[in-house]
Amino acid sequence: MAENIERVNCLIIGSGPAGYTAAIYAARANLKPVLYTGPEPGGQLMITTDVENYPGYADGIMGPQMMDDFKKQAERFGTDIRYAMISKVDFSGDVHKVWTDGGDELHADSVIISTGASAKWLGLESEKRLSTNGGGVSACAVCDGFFFKGQEVGIVGGGDTAAEEALYLSKLCPTVHMFVRRDAMRASKIMQERVKNAENIKVYWNTETEEILGEEEVTGVRVKNNKTGETTEIPVAGFFVAIGHKPNTDIFKDWLDMDDVGYLKTIPGTSKTNIEGVFASGDAQDKVYRQAVTAAGTGCMAALDAERYLAEKGIV
Numbered sequence: 061m062a063e064n065i066e067r068v069n070c071l072i073i074g075s076g077p078a079g080y081t082a083a084i085y086a087a088r089a090n091l092k093p094v095l096y097t098g099p100e101p102g103g104q105l106m107i108t109t110d111v112e113n114y115p116g117y118a119d120g121i122m123g124p125q126m127m128d129d130f131k132k133q134a135e136r137f138g139t140d141i142r143y144a145m146i147s148k149v150d151f152s153g154d155v156h157k158v159w160t161d162g163g164d165e166l167h168a169d170s171v172i173i174s175t176g177a178s179a180k181w182l183g184l185e186s187e188k189r190l191s192t193n194g195g196g197v198s199a200c201a202v203c204d205g206f207f208f209k210g211q212e213v214g215i216v217g218g219g220d221t222a223a224e225e226a227l228y229l230s231k232l233c234p235t236v237h238m239f240v241r242r243d244a245m246r247a248s249k250i251m252q253e254r255v256k257n258a259e260n261i262k263v264y265w266n267t268e269t270e271e272i273l274g275e276e277e278v279t280g281v282r283v284k285n286n287k288t289g290e291t292t293e294i295p296v297a298g299f300f301v302a303i304g305h306k307p308n309t310d311i312f313k314d315w316l317d318m319d320d321v322g323y324l325k326t327i328p329g330t331s332k333t334n335i336e337g338v339f340a341s342g343d344a345q346d347k348v349y350r351q352a353v354t355a356a357g358t359g360c361m362a363a364l365d366a367e368r369y370l371a372e373k374g375i376v
């Protein structure tokens with residue numbers, strides 16, 4: 061083996077609740093885990109506000125604080141945390157080869173995938189232009205909402221993310237125009253109630269976004285009622301997209317079984333993928349529950365499965 065290729069027992073890819081929980085378990089089992097954070101250290105919870113449903117935090121906790129706690133706990137047991145990204149893998153042999161975005165090659169006896177999921181976009185040209193130039197389209201109200209303090213904003217989506225972000229924006233903005241494409245929201249009952257009780261969130265049912273208006277900066281949004289066919293232009297200064305997520309699994313598509321959206325398939329009741337020694341956890345393999353606590357649970361499963369696998373192979 062070339063000298064510059066590092067060999068690790070247990071490589072963890074991703075740093076959300078799944079990755080850090082896997083790291084805590086793997087480090088305590090003396091697997092000497094190496095964790096690559098990926099492009100968004102801490103994952104989706106870094107862009108959320110209050111987390112009220114994670115057991116153990118009786119008064120709730122801010123998402124970034126919670127992830128810092130997870131990280132510290134993983135570090136306490138000796139996890140080697142690296143702020144870089146794995147950009148290529150080769151799972152063809154007994155030893156799993158991975159490459160970082162800096163070009164380093166590592167060989168891992170076991171790999172735990174916890175790469176999570178990323179925000180989806182509507183796919184409009186105007187959305188792309190006005191999000192990449194900082195013109196006022198964003199997929200993260202908590203990151204960018206403050207820029208629109210005192211101004212009218214729009215948000216598309218009807219899930220828990222959209223509800224949570226609309227509520228966040230309602231504390232900053234005089235009116236939040238919320239566009240829901242059906243006559244019902246997908247969000248949990250409690251979040252729907254909160255949206256309905258917020259006086260300055262105006263919900264537009266059966267409404268689709270046709271175009272985000274403005275050349276350099278958002279000036280408004282054109283929406284269409286899909287029942288009546290009526291289109292309306294609403295002046296807004298900012299537009300938020302909160303329509304769900306796509307699993308971050310593209311680099312595994314040549315090796316691992318996944319569904320048509322890209323969620324990794326695991327053997328039911330385990331974290332095992334179709335490749336021996338490669339385990340999947342968190343949102344990358346879960347399109348049903350997608351909660352911090354379920355991600356953490358599957359991260360724990362992956363570390364325990366990796367530990368047993370390495371022990372059976374006589375590696376640890």
Ligand code: NDP
Nearest residue numbers: 217218219220221222224241242246302303304305349350
């Ligand atoms: P979801 O997939 O749950 O919801 C996506 C929403 O966007 C749906 O209302 C969907 O409409 C709508 N949508 C999708 N595509 C389009 C489109 N092209 N145009 C307009 N609307 C569109 O995603 P979320 O990100 O909201 O939530 C993901 C998971 O995370 C859920 O399980 C949720 O419960 C959880 N979560 C929990 C939180 C918490 O507990 N604090 C906070 C945030 C998320 P339709 O219903 O018609 O498909």
